[in-house]
Amino acid sequence: MKPILRLRRYYLAIKIKAIQVLYIFCLLAFGTDYGQGILKVTTDKLVYSYGDMIEVKVWFTNNTDKPISIYGSSNCIARINFNDVQMVTYCTADYREFYFAPGKSKVWIWYLDPKVLGIPTVDGKQKIVGYCYPFKDSVYITAQKYCGGIVFVGLKDSVSDEEYNKLRDSLNASVIARSYNTREYEEWSISNKSIDSLVAKYKADPRLRWIQAKRDLYFAKQFETDIDYTKEAxxxxxxxxxxxxxxxxxxxxxxxxxxxxxxxxxxxxxxxxxxxxxxxxxxxxxxxxxxxxxxxxxxxxxxxxxxxxxxxxxxxxxxxxxxxxxxxxxxxxxxx
Missing domain, CATH: 2.60.40.1930 (Macroglobulin (MG2) domain)
Known part of the structure; x- marks a missing residue:
């Protein structure tokens, strides 16, 4: 089994300007035709109702007459980061070649669930940007700010279960996961509250070792296609x-x-x-x-x-x- 690399999210403290942008990164290595190819980012629709799942597709097409290769982790050949929140991506430690014959395309798909990720974090127009150096593409959608999501909390041995029950009840939170055989952390599902506002409010709470939004992200599937998603099409x-x-x-x-x-x-x-x-x-x-x-x-x-x-x-x-x-x-x- 390939080793899984996971970053302990609660050691991260990253601040980025609050621009509603979704970034998608790929690592590309080209042969003699460096800089050729087409990147395309699409969504399943342009206007979303509150809480709607957002489907994001990233297409890369070799529109040249020579092969192109992309190199990277099997699970992280494309990665997503959503504006001012840290998305945790799980990557296998392998390093492999993704080969594109002329005219071939590869598609990566993500399903962004607001109930899990707590996004969008603002109302209105959202910008989704995809990058595969030196290419980039963008698409705009309209969606409402979502109140809810999952938070990851560190527990203290000195705090009683009764006290944590009271805290969860006050937040209308339910436990969906906890550390195995230890009293180290729990994952709480939150509804009707911005998880980012919740984290800001409780990050200094003496009952908690830490608290932060839990935003683990995986692309749902990938596949190759003969569809030439190019300018001619x-x-x-x-x-x-x-x-x-x-x-x-x-x-x-x-x-x-x-x-x-x-x-x-x-x-x-x-x-x-x-x-x-x-x-x-x-x-x-x-x-x-x-x-x-x-x-x-x-x-x-x-x-x-x-x-x-x-x-x-x-x-x-x-x-x-x-x-x-x-x-x-x-x-x-x-x-x-």
Whole structure:
């Protein structure tokens, strides 16, 4: 079995500016084409409700005609650190080569659970940044600050179990793990409180040897793919296609593309709206109203799903795509 390296987290005291950034690091070693390849960071969605799991994918693609190798620990070829909190990553002590043939990709996936990690730590827009030197990529999401998580506490022999029970009750905390055969530490699950605020409040409490947020992080899985997640696979211009079928009743499909605009192929999310109007300019339906990453999209419009006040009669209507400064309008024809 490969040895596991674990850093005793309670000896760490790291302070970083409170910018909501998720960093993803990889160690890359290239052959003659040093600096080639594409890194891409994506999430499963762009807007999250309170407490939603956040899925993060890091793609690395060899878009050259020569092999590329990445070197590092099997478990830590990619690592994540979340802004002003220390994420503890467990690494095997091996040092191996990850080989990329031309056109091959590798994907690493993390599932960030707010109930475990106590993130996000602030409300609003969050920035996820991925690095594989010399590459980097970023994506923005919107999520609410989460109150809850897990704290790691050191116990004192001089403090009674009754006193610790009172402390846990006052925090509405439950024990989810403790040291085996010793009275050294416990892990407490916290709800409805910011674990960072809790740590700041109780770090000097005489009943505790230490207290800190427990944020152990593992990538959930990794896999190789032949999908070439490159610039050729993603559009480089905005477009709005003619709906089909046209005329239609009751359903039609509209396709559109959101391009990559950055020369470094970084994520460039746009707020996108796709709406249907009548000939007087009155809004009939909103088909899309959200941030979109570069890519090809299609949406189905079903006239039967409209409110009664917006029911469509036979005739000509318009649908309009807005994304950044791009605006395009096309006609569609509805028949009863």
């Amino acid at each position: 993603i559009p480089n211009i905005y477009s709005l296609s003619q709906n089909y079928p046209n005329p239609f009743n009751p359903e039609t499909t509209i396709e559109y593309t959101i391009p990559v605009e950055d020369a470094n192929f970084a994520s460039s999310t746009n707020h996108v709206t796709l709406k249907v109007y009548d000939v007087l300019g009155r809004e009939i339906a909103t088909l899309v109203d959200e941030y979109k990453q570069p890519g090809n999209y299609k949406v189905t419009f079903n006239a039967r799903h409209l409110e009664r006040s917006r029911e469509m009669n036979s005739g000509v209507y318009f649908y309009q795509l807005r994304a950044g400064s791009f605006i395009e309008t096309k006609k569609l024809c509805f028949i009863k």
